[in-house]
Amino acid sequence: MGEMRTTAAVQLYLDELRARPEAAGDPQVIRALLGRAAARLELLCSVMLRRSYPRLARPPLNLKADEMLGAIVERLIKALREARPASVREFFGLANQHMRWELNDLARRLDEHTPALELAEHLEGVRTPGEPGLGAKTRRMLAALEHLGEEEREVLGLVRLQGMTHDEAAEILGVSTKTVQRRLNRGRVQLATLLKDLLPDEAAGGDSVGS
Numbered sequence: 392m393g394e395m396r397t398t399a400a401v402q403l404y405l406d407e408l409r410a411r412p413e414a415a416g417d418p419q420v421i422r423a424l425l426g427r428a429a430a431r432l433e434l435l436c437s438v439m440l441r442r443s444y445p446r447l448a449r450p451p452l453n454l455k456a457d458e459m460l461g462a463i464v465e466r467l468i469k470a471l472r473e474a475r476p477a478s479v480r481e482f483f484g485l486a487n488q489h490m491r492w493e494l495n496d497l498a499r500r501l502d503e504h505t506p507a508l509e510l511a512e513h514l515e516g517v518r519t520p521g522e523p524g525l526g527a528k529t530r531r532m533l534a535a536l537e538h539l540g541e542e543e544r545e546v547l548g549l550v551r552l553q554g555m556t557h558d559e560a561a562e563i564l565g566v567s568t569k570t571v572q573r574r575l576n577r578g579r580v581q582l583a584t585l586l587k588d589l590l591p592d593e594a595a596g597g598d599s600v601g602s
Contacts, residue, residue: 400427442554444494535585543578
């Protein structure tokens with residue numbers, strides 16, 4: 392029930408920003424929006440930091456989700472002066488993008504490599520787009536993601552790239568866990584079709600991607 396109220400409140404603020412562009416210059420409106428979304432934003436920060444950038448949570452940086460949240464709020468205050476997300480989903484997509492940019496910046500400063508990311512069960516060794524040293528295979532995988540349907544690409548990003556559980560992705564997207572599972576399965580099939588020549592022979596020869 393609380394999540395539903397949060398979603399409704401965030402949508403009201405987004406509607407106001409779209410209806411009254413001058414409201415974007417009012418720090419009270421923006422901070423009220425971010426205040427209502429803070430709990431969900433911190434959850435996103437925690438999940439992304441823990442599962443995609445664990446080195447940043449260890450010495451010497453010892454980054455914590457609440458510390459990261461402060462930086463993301465400042466980024467979003469600036470971004471919302473120009474951006475006009477039409478829905479809660481678009482708003483959290485914008486936040487997600489700025490979280491990854493913030494963490495990539497921190498990782499580069501520490502001259503550390505972020506962990507290898509798994510696009511699908513048969514595709515290994517993919518780095519985040521912000522990392523140096525992307526090879527031809529990695530660029531093909533990242534390009535293939537852009538050719539997926541929006542829903543499939545979104546779910547693959549949350550579950551396969553960021554390591555969220557199906558329940559966590561469902562909470563962020565405002566859909567059921569079953570819907571997340573269906574979109575994930577569709578995305579796997581689409582990705583395997585686009586990258587068939589990169590899959591192991593036993594996977595490429597079948598009609599579906601293994602679970």
